[in-house]
Amino acid sequence: MVASTLSFLWEHKSFLLWGAWSTIQLTTISVALGTVIGTVVGICRVSRSKVLSLAAAGYADFIRGTPLLVQIFLVHYGLPAVVSSYVPGFYVAPFVSAVAALSINSGAYVSEIVRAGIQSIEKGQTEAGRSLGMTYGQTMRYIILPQAFRRIVPPLGNEFIAMLKDSSLVFAIGYNELMTRGKILMTKYFQFFETWVAVALVFLCMTLLVSRLVRFVERRMAINGES
Amino acid sequence: MVRVENLHKHFGKLHVLKGITNRIMKGEVVVIIGPSGSGKSTFLRCLNLLEMPTSGDIYIEGVNVINRGENRVSINKVRENVGIVFQSFNLFPHMTALRNIELAPMIVRRVPEAQAREDALALLNRVGLADKADSYPSQLSGGQQQRVAIARALAMKPKVMLFDEPTSALDPEMIGEVLDVMKGLARDGMTMVVVTHEMGFAREVADRVLFMDDGVIVEENTPAELFSNPQNPRTKAFLSKIL
Numbered sequence: 528m529v530a531s532t533l534s535f536l537w538e539h540k541s542f543l544l545w546g547a548w549s550t551i552q553l554t555t556i557s558v559a560l561g562t563v564i565g566t567v568v569g570i571c572r573v574s575r576s577k578v579l580s581l582a583a584a585g586y587a588d589f590i591r592g593t594p595l596l597v598q599i600f601l602v603h604y605g606l607p608a609v610v611s612s613y614v615p616g617f618y619v620a621p622f623v624s625a626v627a628a629l630s631i632n633s634g635a636y637v638s639e640i641v642r643a644g645i646q647s648i649e650k651g652q653t654e655a656g657r658s659l660g661m662t663y664g665q666t667m668r669y670i671i672l673p674q675a676f677r678r679i680v681p682p683l684g685n686e687f688i689a690m691l692k693d694s695s696l697v698f699a700i701g702y703n704e705l706m707t708r709g710k711i712l713m714t715k716y717f718q719f720f721e722t723w724v725a726v727a728l729v730f731l732c733m734t735l736l737v738s739r740l741v742r743f744v745e746r747r748m749a750i751n752g753e754s
Numbered sequence: 755m756v757r758v759e760n761l762h763k764h765f766g767k768l769h770v771l772k773g774i775t776n777r778i779m780k781g782e783v784v785v786i787i788g789p790s791g792s793g794k795s796t797f798l799r800c801l802n803l804l805e806m807p808t809s810g811d812i813y814i815e816g817v818n819v820i821n822r823g824e825n826r827v828s829i830n831k832v833r834e835n836v837g838i839v840f841q842s843f844n845l846f847p848h849m850t851a852l853r854n855i856e857l858a859p860m861i862v863r864r865v866p867e868a869q870a871r872e873d874a875l876a877l878l879n880r881v882g883l884a885d886k887a888d889s890y891p892s893q894l895s896g897g898q899q900q901r902v903a904i905a906r907a908l909a910m911k912p913k914v915m916l917f918d919e920p921t922s923a924l925d926p927e928m929i930g931e932v933l934d935v936m937k938g939l940a941r942d943g944m945t946m947v948v949v950t951h952e953m954g955f956a957r958e959v960a961d962r963v964l965f966m967d968d969g970v971i972v973e974e975n976t977p978a979e980l981f982s983n984p985q986n987p988r989t990k991a992f993l994s995k996i997l
């Protein structure tokens with residue numbers, strides 16, 4: 528079993544590694560966009576405007592309260608169906624849908640991380656900024672967010688790892704990443720056990736690598752200033 | 755310089771300030787004493803609008819600063835002119851001492867960076883920390899952090915400086931260095947309102963001492979008179995406990 532799995536892995540290494548590369552690309556782009564969305568939404572969550580904070584909370588609740596696979600189908604099949612009734616033949620490539628669905632999903636989780644990060648900064652920091660005549664925006668930009676972001680890095684790393692795994696769901700709309708390639712190998716060679724252990728091992732390598740990287744960045748930031 | 759008329763502050767149902775009226779002259783040093791919970795911090799925080807008073811008026815150099823139209827720009831303008839030093843320092847931990855001081859003048863007053871830096875270094879020198887410009891707050895002792903905090907407030911060239919128990923969080927051996935900086939400020943003619951339990955400081959520096967209890971100014975006098983000859987029984991009781 529071990530030997531056959533290893534030889535299977537070796538035999539299909541470049542096929543699987545290309546899949547892993549797609550997964551990493553997809554995850555990186557999605558979490559990067561998700562971080563932008565999540566930062567904006569997270570700031571809205573803590574804003575004094577009731578409308579903004581309610582809208583932001585609604586978005587986060589909707590995304591976190593529904594399955595990712597449903598969201599992927601909604602973006603890939605649901606929305607284009609609406610648009611194509613106005614623009615016949617409208618079609619969205621799986622990569623675009625995948626990035627859109629995963630970014631929107633990631634944004635909701637990141638917004639929670641950002642909100643928690645902002646709220647973890649002591650009230651005295653805001654008061655110090657405001658008492659020096661800074662506006663709310665200046666206090667956010669120069670005082671609160673830079674401190675919040677240091678605290679956000681570790682949970683953001685966890686979000687990346689979670690997304691690395693969850694992105695496998697986009698196989699359902701035919702985007703050619705690691706999971707999809709596992710399915711291709713399975714139907715071609717019928718080595719069910721070897722195929723899925725091999726895919727699992729490749730995922731495991733990626734997540735272990737990323738968690739190492741996150742810890743390294745964390746330590747570097749602890750050295751550069753702040754207690 | 756600062757005129758307060760019948761100031762009231764409620765936190766929900768809690769009536770914390772119950773009609774404070776007072777005048778603070780230019781260059782005057784006023785020390786506020788009183789038991790914990792009597793509203794001293796709330797009073798100071800109302801003076802730079804960190805708390806919005808429920809009713810009453812505050813005039814700074816003749817201008818009524820309570821703009822009940824929620825005009826935020828004017829609130830920020832008020833705060834530029836009223837510096838505050840907190841018990842817990844509240845330095846920005848992700849910035850060096852120098853950056854802590856130069857930031858607000860640069861982004862609020864739009865002072866050019868070179869000028870802001872020069873001013874910040876001069877202020878560090880004034881509080882005796884010229885060699886700590888590049889230190890982060892976590893690398894400084896409590897006394898040093900509080901002196902940087904004073905320099906940071908001074909950098910905005912405020913007309914009034916408020917101090918809320920600036921030495922209460924400090925180890926005893928560091929209290930002196932902070933009080934010395936404050937004495938220097940007083941000598942240079944800064945208008946100051948200081949909440950403190952340091953009676954030695956009050957005796958030496960204050961022009962006037964206010965005794966606050968339960969949201970009102972119970973009694974005020976020169977430090978010599980108030981400490982040696984309190985009139986109100988509440989003042990007597992309080993002083994007998996702390997002197």
Ligand SMILES: Nc1ncnc2c1ncn2[C@@H]1O[C@H](COP(=O)(O)OP(=O)(O)O)[C@@H](O)[C@H]1O
Pocket residue numbers: 765768770788789790791792793794795796797
């Ligand atoms: N933000 C706030 N919300 C509710 N109650 C407050 C708040 N700030 C202060 N208080 C209450 O107001 C009273 C006076 O507090 P404070 O001004 O801090 O007194 P002091 O500084 O004299 O000890 C206390 O009972 C305190 O619990």
Ligand SMILES: [Mg+2]
Pocket residue numbers: 794795796918919
């Ligand atoms: Mg207090």
